[in-house]
Amino acid sequence: MAACGLDFGTSNTTLGLAAGPRPALVPLEGANLTIPSAIFFEPGRQALVGRAAMAAYVEGTPGRLMRSLKSVLGSSLLEETTPVGRERIRFRDVIARYLAVVKARAEAAADTSLDTVVHGRPVHFVDGDPEGDARAEDALREIARSIGFAEVSFQFEPIAAALDYERQVRAEEIALIADIGGGTSDFSIVRLSPERHAKADRAGDILANDGVRIGGTDFDRRLSLGTVMPLLGLGSPMKRPDLDVPTSYFHDLATWSSINRLYNAKTLREVEEVRRDAQRPDLIDRLYTVIEAERGHSLAMEVEGAKIAASETGRGGVDLDWVEPSLAADLDRTGLVAQTGELSRRIAERIGRCLAQAGLAADRIDALFLTGGSTGLPHVRAALVAGVPRARVVDGDTFGSVGTGLTIEAARRAA
Ligand SMILES: Nc1ncnc2c1ncn2[C@@H]1O[C@H](COP(=O)(O)OP(=O)(O)OP(=O)(O)O)[C@@H](O)[C@H]1O
Numbered sequence: 001m002a003a004c005g006l007d008f009g010t011s012n013t014t015l016g017l018a019a020g021p022r023p024a025l026v027p028l029e030g031a032n033l034t035i036p037s038a039i040f041f042e043p044g045r046q047a048l049v050g051r052a053a054m055a056a057y058v059e060g061t062p063g064r065l066m067r068s069l070k071s072v073l074g075s076s077l078l079e080e081t082t083p084v085g086r087e088r089i090r091f092r093d094v095i096a097r098y099l100a101v102v103k104a105r106a107e108a109a110a111d112t113s114l115d116t117v118v119h120g121r122p123v124h125f126v127d128g129d130p131e132g133d134a135r136a137e138d139a140l141r142e143i144a145r146s147i148g149f150a151e152v153s154f155q156f157e158p159i160a161a162a163l164d165y166e167r168q169v170r171a172e173e174i175a176l177i178a179d180i181g182g183g184t185s186d187f188s189i190v191r192l193s194p195e196r197h198a199k200a201d202r203a204g205d206i207l208a209n210d211g212v213r214i215g216g217t218d219f220d221r222r223l224s225l226g227t228v229m230p231l232l233g234l235g236s237p238m239k240r241p242d243l244d245v246p247t248s249y250f251h252d253l254a255t256w257s258s259i260n261r262l263y264n265a266k267t268l269r270e271v272e273e274v275r276r277d278a279q280r281p282d283l284i285d286r287l288y289t290v291i292e293a294e295r296g297h298s299l300a301m302e303v304e305g306a307k308i309a310a311s312e313t314g315r316g317g318v319d320l321d322w323v324e325p326s327l328a329a330d331l332d333r334t335g336l337v338a339q340t341g342e343l344s345r346r347i348a349e350r351i352g353r354c355l356a357q358a359g360l361a362a363d364r365i366d367a368l369f370l371t372g373g374s375t376g377l378p379h380v381r382a383a384l385v386a387g388v389p390r391a392r393v394v395d396g397d398t399f400g401s402v403g404t405g406l407t408i409e410a411a412r413r414a415a
């Protein structure tokens with residue numbers, strides 16, 4: 001029996017084994033320590049997770065892909081069902097099935113059974129709703145118990161990242177930890193030192209904790225609505241004066257966790273009606289094509305890819321050839337910043353709130369520790385750095401720091 005740390009992220013998942021001399025993330029898919037938080041249900045077969053789930057969908061295997069499962073925690077959707085083949089499954093059970101596979105993979109890779117887990121959690125699952133936060137944590141606890149964890153406890157994701165970072169700290173310092181993920185942006189201000197690292201109770205060293213429900217998937221949504229959805233008819237007029245095409249289809253299609261809602265005969269009939277009354281039926285045809293072929297996730301993956309390319313190289317493209325020959329959208333860094341600057345500002349605003357909570361001026365922060373995939377967005381990174389201009393900037397393990405920190409915490413709690 002062993003303890004583990006589990007970082008079930010909106011976009012990616014890691015699990016670390018607390019046994020042994022050092023905390024170590026366990027390979028979950030081949031040699032990969034990180035897997036996409038994705039599950040694919042194929043009728044009559046075992047569900048696939050991670051890269052295999054994404055690949056099955058991309059290859060056009062009939063079935064249902066689900067991503068961004070964590071974003072339904074804390075919402076009423078959790079108890080709702082979603083059609084999977086001929087049955088309907090509650091979202092809660094979808095998450096349980098996904099995490100059960102992750103647990104089984106880790107047990108096989110580590111050759112031990114896991115009975116104790118320290119689960120990561122964002123500072124806020126839901127903004128401004130402490131009850132929603134509590135409900136989300138309760139749901140995760142019940143799910144963890146239902147898949148065979150006898151002992152379940154939680155740690156805030158940025159505190160976990162701080163524990164990972166602290167292993168490289170040589171003298172006492174005050175650090176701002178920024179974990180900008182797929183679903184949430186989380187911050188902690190912590191006092192760190194090699195001596196403190198050995199202590200079990202760190203409550204006194206946590207000077208501030210705050211977060212906001214904005215992450216990479218929100219950037220994807222904005223970019224999709226701004227660059228791709230207009231090509232599918234968003235914002236185009238109906239024949240009746242002063243009326244545009246209804247927006248809800250485009251919002252669902254641009255939101256990872258809502259895409260599957262569109263895949264049904266009723267929606268297709270509605271879109272056909274919209275097409276009849278639209279001034280640009282050619283655009284609505286494209287929308288129809290995407291929904292009918294259940295290619296909404298392909299679209300979202302294209303947009304996410306363009307976001308990452310624009311972040312890394314300054315330029316990204318969304319290839320829509322499969323929707324209509326030669327159809328494409330371009331995204332450069334200026335467009336990325338113009339369309340998502342507001343999100344970046346709302347993330348960085350949290351730094352001011354954290355400093356106020358800690359009662360510290362910005363120049364008292366010695367180090368800014370960055371983790372989470374969305375720290376790769378250049379304007380987000382710049383806004384974080386500007387919030388604590390005198391701090392040394394330390395890049396963590398982008399996709400592994402939180403999981404490693406949760407594993408350190410699991411080892412401590414098990415000791
Ligand atoms: N190079 C990059 N530039 C910009 N964004 C990136 C880059 N690489 C990954 N991302 C984005 O990072 C996000 C995933 O980050 P991460 O794995 O840290 O999130 P998570 O831990 O799953 O989510 P959360 O902690 O919010 O629940 C995705 O939205 C992805 O598109």
Ligand SMILES: [Mg+2]
Binds near residue numbers: 010157179372
């Ligand atoms: Mg995360």
